[in-house]
Amino acid sequence: MRPTVFVNKFFFAQDAIQQLPQLLKPLQNPVILIDVNLKNQIPHIVHDSFKNDSIIYIDTSYEPTVEYVDKIVADLRTKNSVDGVFGMGGGSTLDFAKAVSNLLTNPGSAADYQGWDLVKQKGIFKVGIPTLSGTGAETSRTCVLMNKAKNLKLGMNSEFSVFDCLILDSKLSKSVPKDQFFYTAMDTYIHCVESLRGSFRHAIADALSIQALDLCREVFESDNLMSEENREKIMTASFFGGCAIANSYVGVVHPFSAGLSMVFGTRHCVGNCIVMNVMDDFYPEESKKFREYVKKHNITLPTGMAKSLSPEQKEKIYAATVCHEKPLVNALGNNYKDTLTPSRVVEIFERM
Numbered sequence: 001m002r003p004t005v006f007v008n009k010f011f012f013a014q015d016a017i018q019q020l021p022q023l024l025k026p027l028q029n030p031v032i033l034i035d036v037n038l039k040n041q042i043p044h045i046v047h048d049s050f051k052n053d054s055i056i057y058i059d060t061s062y063e064p065t066v067e068y069v070d071k072i073v074a075d076l077r078t079k080n081s082v083d084g085v086f087g088m089g090g091g092s093t094l095d096f097a098k099a100v101s102n103l104l105t106n107p108g109s110a111a112d113y114q115g116w117d118l119v120k121q122k123g124i125f126k127v128g129i130p131t132l133s134g135t136g137a138e139t140s141r142t143c144v145l146m147n148k149a150k151n152l153k154l155g156m157n158s159e160f161s162v163f164d165c166l167i168l169d170s171k172l173s174k175s176v177p178k179d180q181f182f183y184t185a186m187d188t189y190i191h192c193v194e195s196l197r198g199s200f201r202h203a204i205a206d207a208l209s210i211q212a213l214d215l216c217r218e219v220f221e222s223d224n225l226m227s228e229e230n231r232e233k234i235m236t237a238s239f240f241g242g243c244a245i246a247n248s249y250v251g252v253v254h255p256f257s258a259g260l261s262m263v264f265g266t267r268h269c270v271g272n273c274i275v276m277n278v279m280d281d282f283y284p285e286e287s288k289k290f291r292e293y294v295k296k297h298n299i300t301l302p303t304g305m306a307k308s309l310s311p312e313q314k315e316k317i318y319a320a321t322v323c324h325e326k327p328l329v330n331a332l333g334n335n336y337k338d339t340l341t342p343s344r345v346v347e348i349f350e351r352m
């Protein structure tokens with residue numbers, strides 16, 4: 001049995017970003033990875049606290065790949081010994097920072113550590129600064145990476161992937177586009193639904209998921225989706241959701257979303273929403289509620305992307321979906337492949 005590891009410490013307040021100098025004090029050569037989309041809206045304190053060549057912009061137009069992580073790590077290995085890795089952005093950037101921190105103390109390539117408990121040594125001191133909440137990446141024990149050579153989307157699932165510290169400042173999510181905010185917040189909602197509807201039970205994970213789900217519902221049912229109060233609620237829900245997932249599993253939505261990622265490069269959170277839209281067979285109530293929320297907040301949801309798959313794509317998308325054994329067993333039982341036959345899986349994708 002493995003122990004549950006939570007984030008050691010965190011600052012949770014508006015303007016918590018001002019605590020940055022305090023965290024940097026003991027460090028000699030920290031670096032910060034920032035989502036390139038934030039380039040023009042980085043708080044002054046970040047520029048004041050890091051040397052220019054210690055700010056690394058991460059291209060997040062695709063989910064992080066093992067090759068991209070390896071490239072950044074190779075660059076950092078040539079620098080003075082890095083003693084702190086900060087990640088600022090959404091789930092992808094946070095996952096990126098976790099992977100980089102792990103690889104700076106463990107030899108080899110990111111692909112060597114995709115799986116459960118393969119990381120041998122604690123990584124470099126790492127701090128997460130989410131600017132968008134919902135993935136739970138800030139508190140989870142994994143960092144999800146794409147491995148195209150293996151047609152696999154899998155994380156470094158390890159207690160060493162947990163951040164040492166977080167700066168949770170809801171002001172940082174103020175200028176996020178509404179659709180993006182919705183998709184990402186919905187990730188927490190979906191995690192919790194999948195976890196609570198699954199067969200694998202854990203009392204603490206359940207309690208955290210129930211609380212997170214309540215917060216999500218309050219936000220989705222309110223009129224002003226991105227009010228200050230709601231941004232703080234989603235930040236809290238995401239935190240709980242990430243903690244819960246350490247002791248629970250997702251279900252049917254995430255594997256299908258991973259299939260979309262592998263074949264179309266769809267981003268995680270919008271992918272989950274595309275899938276949730278057609279999950280009436282598995283999560284009828286929640287799927288219906290989801291569509292109500294989309295309508296209420298006037299969210300644009302991509303549709304029809306998997307309408308006409310080629311035979312090769314069908315094969316690939318099926319394999320990239322059903323390979324997620326743990327969540328699918330959690331949702332559908334050991335014989336999940338009897339339910340998710342190739343033709344049924346393809347039919348579900350075609351409905352999206």
Ligand code: ZN
Nearest residue numbers: 135187191268
């Ligand atoms: Zn997710």
